[in-house]
Amino acid sequence: MTVELAANDGMIPTGPGLDASPMAVRGMTVSYGQTPVVFSVDMTVAEGSMTAIIGPNGAGKSTLLKAALGVVSSLAGQVSVFGKPLDKERSRIAYVPQRASVDWDFPTRVIDVVLMGLYRELGLLRRIRGQHRAKAMACLERVGMADFADRQIGQLSGGQQQRVFLARALAQEADLYLLDEPFAGVDAATEKAIIDVLKSLKAQGKTVVAVHHDLATVAEYFDRVFLINTRKIAEGTVEEAFTAENLDKTYGGRLATGQIDQLDLVAG
Numbered sequence: 502m503t504v505e506l507a508a509n510d511g512m513i514p515t516g517p518g519l520d521a522s523p524m525a526v527r528g529m530t531v532s533y534g535q536t537p538v539v540f541s542v543d544m545t546v547a548e549g550s551m552t553a554i555i556g557p558n559g560a561g562k563s564t565l566l567k568a569a570l571g572v573v574s575s576l577a578g579q580v581s582v583f584g585k586p587l588d589k590e591r592s593r594i595a596y597v598p599q600r601a602s603v604d605w606d607f608p609t610r611v612i613d614v615v616l617m618g619l620y621r622e623l624g625l626l627r628r629i630r631g632q633h634r635a636k637a638m639a640c641l642e643r644v645g646m647a648d649f650a651d652r653q654i655g656q657l658s659g660g661q662q663q664r665v666f667l668a669r670a671l672a673q674e675a676d677l678y679l680l681d682e683p684f685a686g687v688d689a690a691t692e693k694a695i696i697d698v699l700k701s702l703k704a705q706g707k708t709v710v711a712v713h714h715d716l717a718t719v720a721e722y723f724d725r726v727f728l729i730n731t732r733k734i735a736e737g738t739v740e741e742a743f744t745a746e747n748l749d750k751t752y753g754g755r756l757a758t759g760q761i762d763q764l765d766l767v768a769g
């Protein structure tokens with residue numbers, strides 16, 4: 502389907518399947534210097550799906566997410582969120598950044614990090630009441646971190662910090678969850694805890710998009726994939742798009758045949 506891009510208020514022209522999409526990106530191009538690191542990328546996130554963004558190091562995965570959120574500026578491109586401009590629906594998105602990009606020496610307690618997720622409820626006066634604390638604690642409970650509520654965030658292990666940031670995202674009660682490498686550097690128990698939470702979000706009808714590096718778990722964890730190497734290579738259901746051919750294009754032949762053979766790929 503061809504979508505005509507017109508100069509308008511940043512909205513993507515509506516069309517079949519686009520209006521309802523939790524996030525639709527069209528013609529996104531981002532450059533930090535001379536060469537684009539994301540080039541003319543279209544992405545349509547399917548509502549209620551769990552999508553893995555896959556590609557080699559430096560492929561532009563994080564940049565694509567940040568540009569879609571307006572955190573980094575783009576040279577070109579349009580984004581719609583639930584069929585509306587990003588600014589109108591921003592509060593429906595929860596973003597969990599890459600762990601490495603957060604200043605963990607920032608002196609703040611775990612419970613305070615989760616309370617930040619409640620900023621909409623807290624209102625302008627930021628008055629924290631018992632009900633807010635209870636909600637934040639319930640979110641920490643969901644990720645198995647309730648016992649650490651009063652700890653300084655910098656005193657936690659990497660996997661524990663990742664859980665806390667997931668709890669903050671849960672507190673937001675968003676409809677679209679964007680996570681940048683949520684499983685990076687976590688142990689098997691934390692990975693299981695995180696995937697269980699993400700699957701429960703999906704069961705509630707929420708939409709989840711995560712940058713993901715472990716090709717071996719793609720088919721088990723996700724139902725859709727988005728493959729990128731500066732340009733979009735493919736997107737679709739795992740059955741349609743997670744193929745040896747697309748992986749070969751994405752990784753430029755850098756995956757050994759043996760590695761591809763071990764993946765739970767659909768023949769194609």
Ligand SMILES: Nc1ncnc2c1ncn2[C@@H]1O[C@H](COP(=O)(O)OP(=O)(O)OP(=O)(O)O)[C@@H](O)[C@H]1O
Pocket residue numbers: 533538556557558559560561562563564565
């Ligand atoms: N703030 C920045 N300034 C300059 N260059 C940047 C910046 N952030 C990223 N880059 C460069 O842009 C390219 C894409 O980076 P990005 O982090 O989006 O890739 P990625 O696919 O998420 O990689 P990884 O899998 O290693 O996290 C890389 O070449 C990276 O070095």
